[in-house]
Amino acid sequence: MALVQIENARFGYDGTDIFRDLSFTVSKGEIFCLLGPNGCGKTTLLDCILGTHRLREGSITINGQDISTLRSGRIAHHLAYVPQTHERTFPYTVKEIVLMGRAAYTGVFGSPSRADAELAESALETVGVQHLQNRPYTRLSGGEGQLVMIARALVQETPVIILDEPTAHLDFRNELIILEKIVELVRDTGVSIIMATHFPNHIFYFENKFIATQVALLHEGRFLDVGSPGETLTENTMEMLYGIETRIMSHSSDGIEHKQILPINTMDIKYHA
Amino acid sequence: MSAGPSWKKIVTYSVLVLAPVLCIVLSLCLGRYPLPISAIPGVLLGKFSGGDQISEMYRTIVWDIRMPRALLGALVGGSLAVSGAAFQGLFRNPLVSSGILGVSSGAGFGAALAILLFNNMAATYPCALGFGMLAVFLSYMIGRVYKKTPAIMLVLGGVIVSSVFSALVSFTKYVADPYEQLPTIVFWLMGSLASAGYRDIQFAGIPMLLGMAGLLGIRWRINVLSMGDKEAHALGINTTWTKGFVVFCATLATAGAVCVSGVIGWVGLVIPHIGRMLVGNNNTVLIPVSISLGACFLILVDNLGRILTGSEIPLGILTALVGGPFFVYLLKKTKGGGW
Numbered sequence: 001m002a003l004v005q006i007e008n009a010r011f012g013y014d015g016t017d018i019f020r021d022l023s024f025t026v027s028k029g030e031i032f033c034l035l036g037p038n039g040c041g042k043t044t045l046l047d048c049i050l051g052t053h054r055l056r057e058g059s060i061t062i063n064g065q066d067i068s069t070l071r072s073g074r075i076a077h078h079l080a081y082v083p084q085t086h087e088r089t090f091p092y093t094v095k096e097i098v099l100m101g102r103a104a105y106t107g108v109f110g111s112p113s114r115a116d117a118e119l120a121e122s123a124l125e126t127v128g129v130q131h132l133q134n135r136p137y138t139r140l141s142g143g144e145g146q147l148v149m150i151a152r153a154l155v156q157e158t159p160v161i162i163l164d165e166p167t168a169h170l171d172f173r174n175e176l177i178i179l180e181k182i183v184e185l186v187r188d189t190g191v192s193i194i195m196a197t198h199f200p201n202h203i204f205y206f207e208n209k210f211i212a213t214q215v216a217l218l219h220e221g222r223f224l225d226v227g228s229p230g231e232t233l234t235e236n237t238m239e240m241l242y243g244i245e246t247r248i249m250s251h252s253s254d255g256i257e258h259k260q261i262l263p264i265n266t267m268d269i270k271y272h273a
Numbered sequence: 274m275s276a277g278p279s280w281k282k283i284v285t286y287s288v289l290v291l292a293p294v295l296c297i298v299l300s301l302c303l304g305r306y307p308l309p310i311s312a313i314p315g316v317l318l319g320k321f322s323g324g325d326q327i328s329e330m331y332r333t334i335v336w337d338i339r340m341p342r343a344l345l346g347a348l349v350g351g352s353l354a355v356s357g358a359a360f361q362g363l364f365r366n367p368l369v370s371s372g373i374l375g376v377s378s379g380a381g382f383g384a385a386l387a388i389l390l391f392n393n394m395a396a397t398y399p400c401a402l403g404f405g406m407l408a409v410f411l412s413y414m415i416g417r418v419y420k421k422t423p424a425i426m427l428v429l430g431g432v433i434v435s436s437v438f439s440a441l442v443s444f445t446k447y448v449a450d451p452y453e454q455l456p457t458i459v460f461w462l463m464g465s466l467a468s469a470g471y472r473d474i475q476f477a478g479i480p481m482l483l484g485m486a487g488l489l490g491i492r493w494r495i496n497v498l499s500m501g502d503k504e505a506h507a508l509g510i511n512t513t514w515t516k517g518f519v520v521f522c523a524t525l526a527t528a529g530a531v532c533v534s535g536v537i538g539w540v541g542l543v544i545p546h547i548g549r550m551l552v553g554n555n556n557t558v559l560i561p562v563s564i565s566l567g568a569c570f571l572i573l574v575d576n577l578g579r580i581l582t583g584s585e586i587p588l589g590i591l592t593a594l595v596g597g598p599f600f601v602y603l604l605k606k607t608k609g610g611g612w
Binding site: 047050051052071072073074075076077079080081083086087089090091092093096100101103104105106108109110111112152156162 | 362365366367490491492493494496497499500501503504505506507508509510511512549553554555557
């Protein structure tokens with residue numbers, strides 16, 4: 001049974017629609033990637049799934065429950081969220097930040113318990129930054145900060161984690177660390193991931209690691225295609241989506257095939273339109 | 274190992290409660306008529322009730338003059354500081370103070386209007402309280418675009434409402450009788466606890482205590498709110514309700530404080546920062562620490578105001594004169610605590 005089911009989703013501001021007729025399902029232990037150019041509505045779609053915006057039409061169900069009927073406290077039991085950029089304000093310690101993931105389990109006038117603190121420590125250990133727990137999180141590097149945000153999502157103990165461009169602004173190594181962590185989490189905990197990304201190669205990376213992966217290409221408010229990375233990410237769809245000429249490459253090492261997409265050059269934007 | 278943190282907790286909270294109590298006891302001794310500290314326990318416990326003149330005078334000074342003033346100072350200081358801390362977290366902005374949503378200018382106008390119309394101090398309290406709450410309500414309604422209350426719109430609403438009420442205060446000053454009403458208005462706006470009595474505590478104590486209790490209750494959620502609306506929502510918090518509750522409690526506390534003490538700046542801006550330098554940013558600790566620090570600070574500054582010169586120095590002036598250098602000293606000492 002599908003864990004997350006989205007049917008005929010339509011949303012927009014004022015008179016115009018940002019997207020419509022979007023349908024897809026996400027199963028347990030699956031990574032669902034949203035790919036599309038800047039401003040195509042990826043983040044808006046994620047906001048609708050999180051319940052920040054309400055769909056104009058269609059439905060979003062998680063574990064068989066329509067999210068429009070759920071209060072934010074209940075939605076947070078099903079979905080955790082890792083933001084694209086997190087504006088750091090007060091220098092809370094890393095542990096205090098991770099503990100905020102327990103808000104949905106804490107009474108209105110309560111604060112996290114010792115059990116919650118242990119959960120936060122083990123989540124920090126899972127993502128490998130336990131040594132940072134007493135540091136002010138305003139002084140972390142971009143990669144460390146993103147790992148802490150993932151730890152905060154983990155203590156929410158949800159079946160689904162939503163990541164909005166989790167590797168934006170990260171260097172080459174930190175980018176790979178985040179991708180490895182996502183693969184590890186899906187393998188070890190069976191969590192499902194919905195992820196917006198700008199990098200087709202990230203999607204191939206998951207498939208190369210034998211993780212169940214789906215990709216949806218969001219183009220002008222509709223899905224151009226939804227399916228497995230190998231079938232969906234083609235030279236043809238890249239041309240339609242981004243107006244660029246690409247080659248799909250494959251490199252074999254240790255008997256495992258690694259697919260990659262290689263950009264060649266941009267094409268005439270008039271032709272693209 | 275497991276006993277460690279809970280001991281630390283007990284010690285911390287004892288200090289937080291004891292510090293204002295000590296400040297209150299100290300302020301019972303200080304003044305134009307100094308009392309020896311050794312006489313205080315006797316007076317407080319009701320001994321010396323033999324009826325001789327000295328003990329009768331001690332009783333009057335301690336119970337009728339200095340005690341209500343110290344208690345009111347503690348309540349006002351705690352209220353202003355805790356509202357400031359809560360608003361800073363809510364608006365994710367360290368430059369925000371307890372008056373950000375216009376409560377001080379609203380209350381100022383209410384008091385000025387009451388002085389102008391009724392020429393009677395008894396009418397100023399309800400007027401100041403009412404207009405203070407009205408100002409925040411107006412700011413909140415202005416901020417409610419799109420049926421949500423984004424922090425930046427609330428601040429904008431507060432700025433607009435504050436400037437309108439400031440203009441109205443100027444207008445009441447302009448039309449006030451310059452020999453009696455105008456000085457009263459001006460002195461009220463400078464802030465003072467000089468007229469404090471038990472009636473003030475009865476009237477303003479309830480909103481102040483309710484507001485402080487509400488903020489103490491919701492304090493951990495202020496951490497979560499400071500992550501921003503979208504994240505706080507995704508973490509499972511009803512942001513509209515929670516923000517409304519914080520604004521309501523902080524307004525109750527501030528309006529209660531302003532209506533009896535006048536406009537006392539500085540406390541609601543800087544005491545929370547001093548708290549941050551001492552104990553960090555976690556509101557679970559910062560909120561109670563702000564209450565305690567604010568209470569101590571205002572009692573001590575009020576004592577200075579009483580004893581420094583022959584006539585009293587208005588509180589609003591002294592809080593800044595004393596607090597400013599102290600703040601700079603702490604900033605140097607703690608290197609700002611991670612900012």
